[in-house]
Amino acid sequence: MSRKQSIALTRQFLVTRLFPNLNSPKEYDSNQQKDRKHTLTDVFKKTYAVFPNAIDFALVQDPLPPIIVKISQLNWAAAGFSKVSQNIRCTSGQSALATIQKFGEDACFALTNSRRKDYIGIADGVGGWRDRGFDPSVFSSSLMRICKDMANKKQEDPMRLIDDSYNKLLLLNKKKNFQIVGSSTVCILSFEQETGILTTANLGDSGYLIVRNGEIIDRSEKQTHKFNIPKQLAYAPPSLRFIADMPSDAHEKKFVTHPGDLIVTATDGLFDNVPDEVLLQELSYLPHADQIHTQDLERTAKCLASRAHKNALNKSYVSPFALAAKSAGFHYTGGKMDDVTVIVSVVSDLGTEV
Numbered sequence: 001m002s003r004k005q006s007i008a009l010t011r012q013f014l015v016t017r018l019f020p021n022l023n024s025p026k027e028y029d030s031n032q033q034k035d036r037k038h039t040l041t042d043v044f045k046k047t048y049a050v051f052p053n054a055i056d057f058a059l060v061q062d063p064l065p066p067i068i069v070k071i072s073q074l075n076w077a078a079a080g081f082s083k084v085s086q087n088i089r090c091t092s093g094q095s096a097l098a099t100i101q102k103f104g105e106d107a108c109f110a111l112t113n114s115r116r117k118d119y120i121g122i123a124d125g126v127g128g129w130r131d132r133g134f135d136p137s138v139f140s141s142s143l144m145r146i147c148k149d150m151a152n153k154k155q156e157d158p159m160r161l162i163d164d165s166y167n168k169l170l171l172l173n174k175k176k177n178f179q180i181v182g183s184s185t186v187c188i189l190s191f192e193q194e195t196g197i198l199t200t201a202n203l204g205d206s207g208y209l210i211v212r213n214g215e216i217i218d219r220s221e222k223q224t225h226k227f228n229i230p231k232q233l234a235y236a237p238p239s240l241r242f243i244a245d246m247p248s249d250a251h252e253k254k255f256v257t258h259p260g261d262l263i264v265t266a267t268d269g270l271f272d273n274v275p276d277e278v279l280l281q282e283l284s285y286l287p288h289a290d291q292i293h294t295q296d297l298e299r300t301a302k303c304l305a306s307r308a309h310k311n312a313l314n315k316s317y318v319s320p321f322a323l324a325a326k327s328a329g330f331h332y333t334g335g336k337m338d339d340v341t342v343i344v345s346v347v348s349d350l351g352t353e354v
Contacts, residue, residue, distance in 0.1 A: 072259055074118040074191045076110045076345035077297035079305040080269075083312075083339050088305050092294045100144040104339030106267045107141040107184075109148040116193040119151045119161075120343055123184040124206050124267040126232055132240065139182030143169055143233065147188060158188035158201035163247040166233050173235055183234030183242060186250070187220065189265060196257045196347065203250035204230035208265040209276075210255060211283055216276060221251050227328035230268070259349040260289030269340035270304060272321035273311040279304065283344075292346050301344045308342075311335040 077092035082104030091101055093112055100109045105125035112118050123144050125136035146165040150156065156164065172178040185204025191197070200208065200220060207220030223231040225243065234244035257263075262283055264270075282303050286296055311317050312335035325332035 071116075071193055071350040072191075072196055072257075072347050073112060073193050073350050074110075074120070074263070074345045075292070075294060075297060075348045076112075076120065076343055077294060077301045078108055078110060078341065078343040079298070079301035080104075080106060080108075080267075080339065080341035081305055081309055083269075083337050088302060088309065090298050090302050090305075092298050092301075100141055100148060101341075102137055102141050103341045105136040105140060105184075106269070106339045106341035107137065107144040108265075108341050108343060109144050110343060110345075111148055111151055115155060117155050118191040118193065119148070120189040120191075120208075120263075120265050120345065121147045121151075121187070122206050122265055122267060122341055122343065123186045124204065124230075124269075124339070124341075126183045126185075126230075126234075129182045134181045136182050136184075139169075139180055139235070140184035142178075142180045143184060143186060147186075151190075156190075157199050158190050159247070159250060159252045161188055161190075162186055162201055162203070162233075162250055166247050170235060181236050183232040183236075183244065185230050185232055185267070187265060189263070191257070191347070193350070196259075198255045198257050198263070199252070200255070201250040201252045203245060203247070204232055205268040205271075206230075206266065207271065208263055209279070210257070211262040211264070211280065212258065212260070214280060214284060216280070218253075218255050220253070223249070223251060227325065227330065257347045259347050261347045262286070263345045263347075264304070264342065265345070266304075266342040267338075267340060269312070269336070269338035270308045270342045272324075272336045272338065273308040273319050273340075274304065275320050278307060282307065286346075289346065290349065292348070297344050297346065301342050304342045304344070305340050308335075308340045312337045312340075 075093055078101060079088060079090040080103030081088045084104060100107050105127055108122040110120050121144050123140040125140035127136050129136045143165060146168050147161055150165055151161055169180055173180055185206045187202040187206045190199045202220040205222045205224060209216050209219035231245040231249055232243060234242050236242045282300055286292055286300055311319055315334040317335050319335040321336040322332045
């Protein structure tokens with residue numbers, strides 16, 4: 001491909017992908033003309049708005065130079081423990097997950113894709129199925145395995161990915177008699193390396209938060225039917241009564257990230273035992289964004305999982321879960337013993353393309 005063709009395709013990409021819905025990371029300007037012809041100046045300024053370090057306007061002349069596209073990637077590390085074994089394990093992008101990772105009833109995956117779209121997925125199997133004779137980890141791990149395989153092939157947005165993966169799981173049960181019985185929460189994040197757009201879909205009480213300059217600037221919304229009963233995807237024989245929500249019930253968001261943003265994705269075992277101020281404190285020990293290495297992310301993920309583990313065992317600890325229980329009219333003291341999965345990722349600058 002020639003240089004002119006590359007520039008032309010880049011400009012076309014920016015116009016179609018950055019307009020009209022990136023005036024704000026959270027708002028869409030309904031008055032904007034859909035058929036408006038955008039000038040190169042418009043496109044250039046939008047590119048700067050997404051990746052402000054990419055362009056030095058002091059050097060910009062007229063006519064404008066070729067478009068500069070900032071390329072970023074999610075670097076990540078995952079850690080967690082099962083409430084049964086309680087041994088904290090860790091993995092990272094250095095050893096990309098060939099399959100999903102399990103921490104007790106939790107399951108997760110991280111996919112750094114060569115086609116410039118990264119994925120993080122996390123699911124928490126509902127433990128009540130164990131009382132009915134089913135392993136709660138089977139449903140969550142099967143769902144994550146299907147999600148990962150589909151993300152690697154189709155490059156879908158999280159909402160569509162959850163829907164397609166759930167439907168495939170149902171098909172395997174009904175047509176192939178796989179007997180994947182159970183339910184789980186699910187949270188999927190996708191990251192576009194060329195735009196920095198993070199697209200998320202969350203169903204239940206697992207979730208994520210985004211930290212910039214030491215502050216939480218965005219987070220997922222917890223979805224529950226009532227206290228400690230999260231929304232969930234499920235499958236079971238018709239003879240069993242169970243809670244089942246639809247993929248369309250997931251909450252979808254888009255967010256424009258900046259290089260250096262930190263993203264913590266976790267099951268409720270972390271958020272129920274570790275308050276925001278402690279999360280931020282642990283993240284503050286990370287080096288400056290452009291100096292964060294995989295081992296730094298591994299250390300932070302392990303520390304967060306360890307904090308959750310320690311607090312869960314403390315019968316006198318005033319945990320976020322205990323405070324939520326009190327607000328809901330229940331008496332509860334101490335931490336919440338649960339499986340924990342946490343993935344710490346950073347938006348890393350890979351350089352520019354022209």
